[in-house]
Amino acid sequence: LVMFLRIRIAKEKLLFNKTAWHFFSRTKNPGLDIFSYRAYFLEIGLFFSLVIIYILFQWTIEGSQLGILHETDFNEEIPEMQVVRTVFYEDVKQIAKPKLRPKDIILIEEISDEISLELLDERIEETEGLVKRTANNSRFILPPAPPVPELEEPEIPVWFAEQMPRFPGCEDLQLTDEELRICADKALLQFVNSHIKYPVVARENGIEGTVVIRFVVNKDGSITNIAILRDIAGDCGLEAQRVVQLMHDLKIKWIPGRQGGRNVPVQFSLPVKFQLQQN
Structure with missing residues (x-):
């Protein structure tokens, strides 16, 4: 690559000296032209650039190494982990039972006698009400429940009917x-x-x-x-x-x-x- 660049630069330099020297020359004396060494500086720059690129490609960075697990590593027994349970004890406050005072105690007498229901021999119609019997064998009649009024849904007025409405005043006449x-x-x-x-x-x-x-x-x-x-x-x-x-x-x-x-x-x-x- 270096040899190719040097040959290429030499050809360009020769062409430059023959054809376009008088355009770039800043002095009438060719020996004092400052651009005559441009090709050498270009070769030196390319050389150092290639050296730096080569060093960068060869540069290595040491890092952590990756290990590979072998099958034998899995055969090793893994020690069992012991689970330690921690038990926390809290002080439980005992709730004091309320003390009953004598005046707060109410005695309830047990009633052994059962109230017997007897059927009435007389027939009472449903319209007269319901009959109940109390412990004293007295009876009273409950009034019947009031009837539930039927709510009529409002009808939507129609535009035409078989018989259209008419103004009153002619009903007593014998007319068609x-x-x-x-x-x-x-x-x-x-x-x-x-x-x-x-x-x-x-x-x-x-x-x-x-x-x-x-x-x-x-x-x-x-x-x-x-x-x-x-x-x-x-x-x-x-x-x-x-x-x-x-x-x-x-x-x-x-x-x-x-x-x-x-x-x-x-x-x-x-x-x-x-x-x-x-x-």
């Missing part, structure tokens, strides 16, 4: 189902027209339109859950709601809707039209 429906609608319209008042704000501003009030007709014919479903301006919705609320306040019972042969709660929508008369 269709005639009853028409008669009930006329009676409802007459009730609304007789109690409704055109709001002043709506009349002054010429507001017209249809308000829809929704409520629930329960199984007993009462109406609840009154709400404005569609409203127009001018307090028309509040006025229509007031008239429907008046039915509830007057306790007017509707004919409830029927589904499957029984009364059911039904959602009912009532349109109320507000229209000004043209003079």
Whole structure:
């Protein structure tokens, strides 16, 4: 490697002297050029570098040696370890027994006589109550337990039924189902027209339109859950709601809707039209 480097450096030096010497020379006298010894310094540096690298590769560090266990080492008997148990003793304080004073002792007499229960010959119905017999052979009657009231689950109102609810007033007439429906609608319209008042704000501003009030007709014919479903301006919705609320306040019972042969709660929508008369 050293010989190869020296030959390579010599070729570069020769080439350098022939072609590019005048670019690097700092004096006109070639004998005084300080760069002429550059190749020698480069060889010396490479030599010492190689020597240092060689020494580093040959350098060894003494450390702890690893031993290898042979099979014979396992055959040696390992002495058993003796377990020494340490017992700690604590002083146990004896709890003094309470001394009973004569006045704290209560004597209980043993009752040898057993109370015998005798069956009554007379028959008592369950509705009259339960009969108990005491030690003195006296009897008393316990009142029957009150019946547990049955809680009915609230039914969800339906939107349509086989027979829709209708306003009362036409039941005494001998009419068909269709005639009853028409008669009930006329009676409802007459009730609304007789109690409704055109709001002043709506009349002054010429507001017209249809308000829809929704409520629930329960199984007993009462109406609840009154709400404005569609409203127009001018307090028309509040006025229509007031008239429907008046039915509830007057306790007017509707004919409830029927589904499957029984009364059911039904959602009912009532349109109320507000229209000004043209003079």
